[in-house]
Amino acid sequence: MAHPGSLIRPADDRRPAIDPAQRPQSPLRELFAPLDQLLACGGDARIDLDPLTGRNAYGCGPCPAPELPSFSSCTASTISPRGYEAAGRARDALMSSAMLHGLIECFDDRVEAMRDELKTLLGTEPTGAEIVFASSGTDAQLAALAISRALLGDDLVTVVMAADQTGTGTAFTAHGQHFGARSAGGIAATRGAPIAGLGPVRSVGLRLRETEGRLRSPSALDAETLDVVESLVAQGARVMLEAMDCSKLGHAAPSDRCLAEIAARWPGRVQIVIDACQARLGSRRLTGYLDRGFMVLLTGSKYFAGPAFSGAVLLPRQIAEAVGTLRRVAPGLADYLGRSDWPQRWRSLREQFPAQPNFGQWLRWEAALEEIRAYTAVPAKVRRDVVRKLGAGLAELIAGSPSARLLPPQSRAANADEFALPTIFAFTLQRGDRALSLAECRVLHRALADGAADRPPCLLGQPVGWRGRADDAVAALRLCISARHVVDVHTDAGARDRILTEAAAAMATLEALLLQPSVSTDNAAKEHHVH
Numbered sequence: 243m244a245h246p247g248s249l250i251r252p253a254d255d256r257r258p259a260i261d262p263a264q265r266p267q268s269p270l271r272e273l274f275a276p277l278d279q280l281l282a283c284g285g286d287a288r289i290d291l292d293p294l295t296g297r298n299a300y301g302c303g304p305c306p307a308p309e310l311p312s313f314s315s316c317t318a319s320t321i322s323p324r325g326y327e328a329a330g331r332a333r334d335a336l337m338s339s340a341m342l343h344g345l346i347e348c349f350d351d352r353v354e355a356m357r358d359e360l361k362t363l364l365g366t367e368p369t370g371a372e373i374v375f376a377s378s379g380t381d382a383q384l385a386a387l388a389i390s391r392a393l394l395g396d397d398l399v400t401v402v403m404a405a406d407q408t409g410t411g412t413a414f415t416a417h418g419q420h421f422g423a424r425s426a427g428g429i430a431a432t433r434g435a436p437i438a439g440l441g442p443v444r445s446v447g448l449r450l451r452e453t454e455g456r457l458r459s460p461s462a463l464d465a466e467t468l469d470v471v472e473s474l475v476a477q478g479a480r481v482m483l484e485a486m487d488c489s490k491l492g493h494a495a496p497s498d499r500c501l502a503e504i505a506a507r508w509p510g511r512v513q514i515v516i517d518a519c520q521a522r523l524g525s526r527r528l529t530g531y532l533d534r535g536f537m538v539l540l541t542g543s544k545y546f547a548g549p550a551f552s553g554a555v556l557l558p559r560q561i562a563e564a565v566g567t568l569r570r571v572a573p574g575l576a577d578y579l580g581r582s583d584w585p586q587r588w589r590s591l592r593e594q595f596p597a598q599p600n601f602g603q604w605l606r607w608e609a610a611l612e613e614i615r616a617y618t619a620v621p622a623k624v625r626r627d628v629v630r631k632l633g634a635g636l637a638e639l640i641a642g643s644p645s646a647r648l649l650p651p652q653s654r655a656a657n658a659d660e661f662a663l664p665t666i667f668a669f670t671l672q673r674g675d676r677a678l679s680l681a682e683c684r685v686l687h688r689a690l691a692d693g694a695a696d697r698p699p700c701l702l703g704q705p706v707g708w709r710g711r712a713d714d715a716v717a718a719l720r721l722c723i724s725a726r727h728v729v730d731v732h733t734d735a736g737a738r739d740r741i742l743t744e745a746a747a748a749m750a751t752l753e754a755l756l757l758q759p760s761v762s763t764d765n766a767a768k769e770h771h772v773h
Contacts, residue, residue: 542610
């Protein structure tokens with residue numbers, strides 16, 4: 243049976259590129275597919291399952307694997323048993339109501355209820371913010387760009403902070419381009435080609451590190467950001483500044499003071515969008531962004547450890563009111579978002595988008611919401627205490643590993659909650675006096691994820707490279723704390739010891755793998771060629 247996201251359709255006439263006889267007779271019939279299959283549909287090619295391993299590009303499967311140690315929440319996590327059960331209950335409830343009242347209407351109502359619940363769980367309800375759903379953080383970037391362009395005009399330039407530590411798709415979304423060969427709506431695309439009505443867009447990327455690898459100072463980043471924005475505005479351009487709340491390695495840029503100055507100096511000329519896709523921020527910081535008129539990109543699949551992919555754009559009240567009056571945004575955005583992704587009260591704008599439900603995206607958000615419910619039920623003091631103790635344990639394990647070198651985390655002192663503490667622990671691996679390259683770290687990461695007869699698999703955050711012309715001369719792997727870890731420790735007295743024991747085993751395995759000839763220059767070169 244085919245499902246949304248597995249139907250690859252050409253962008254010109256939107257017709258499925260499959261035999262019509264093989265098409266489902268109705269969207270309702272698709273809901274009767276196995277839950278695993280539904281959870282792995284409705285996204286771009288990154289979500290597709292390898293037929294040999296049954297896992298997606300991030301090493302995650304569509305069904306629970308509670309025995310699999312996972313420290314990969316900065317990249318992606320395998321769905322938890324509670325998330326899987328929540329998705330199953332939601333699917334059963336929709337099937338029952340749809341047979342009585344119609345699928346499209348019931349699906350739309352359920353997504354609207356999810357939107358309201360997410361506002362409550364995140365603490366954003368008092369701000370008057372609105373939520374636009376998307377299949378991933380990358381898709382959410384496209385939605386933010388389309389909204390910014392619709393409100394500011396076509397002469398828009400994007401400025402991307404931490405361009406060297408953000409998602410790989412950002413290099414394309416910042417230009418208004420397709421970032422893959424298939425959109426979340428199942429539309430065939432050409433990577434790098436402009437999206438109808440959205441691209442091409444000029445873009446400037448600002449790096450956190452110098453070419454030789456040195457991390458730039460916050461003051462230098464602030465100064466460059468102000469100079470670039472001021473220059474663009476002086477040239478008559480409108481600017482969408484995509485600031486970084488938490489990068490792949492846990493860094494933020496520019497500073498809050500810099501963002502406040504930009505917002506004050508160029509109202510109506512600069513729209514600030516906060517990349518908080520890692521979701522490593524508390525409600526106070528999140529609502530602070532919204533109160534200052536910033537859009538916020540969020541996912542349920544990073545810190546919250548819901549299944550990949552689930553994205554959202556949070557719109558502050560004043561922008562939500564303006565978007566609600568729009569009749570159209572870039573037509574190519576309909577390849578990525580559906581009608582239910584937009585609030586029901588925006589009737590005119592919603593008509594531009596297909597009514598076909600994206601079951602995969604919806605069910606992944608149902609699972610993510612269950613994770614967020616469980617996390618917010620943990621008292622704030624307990625959350626902070628768990629993060630502090632787990633973080634100290636992970637840092638100690640990395641420091642005690644002969645070949646590992648812990649990278650210093652950037653201070654998050656502006657947060658008054660658990661996110662004032664690091665939750666991403668990045669480290670390089672040494673062979674002699676040389677740090678391993680990105681290709682070599684990828685070999686290790688894959689070997690750890692695959693496991694072997696004498697050792698179980700384990701998921702770490704994918705390696706992040708820097709230094710050298712292609713940012714691949716040196717790389718770091720990542721051990722991450724997730725909301726799931728916090729909930730487990732709160733509900734199970736032995737969970738903290740278990741989590742640290744699993745992390746210790748992962749570090750020991752990396753040390754053992756470093757001694758094996760499989761992690762060789764030749765194999766690393768092959769891995770580099772594949773990527």
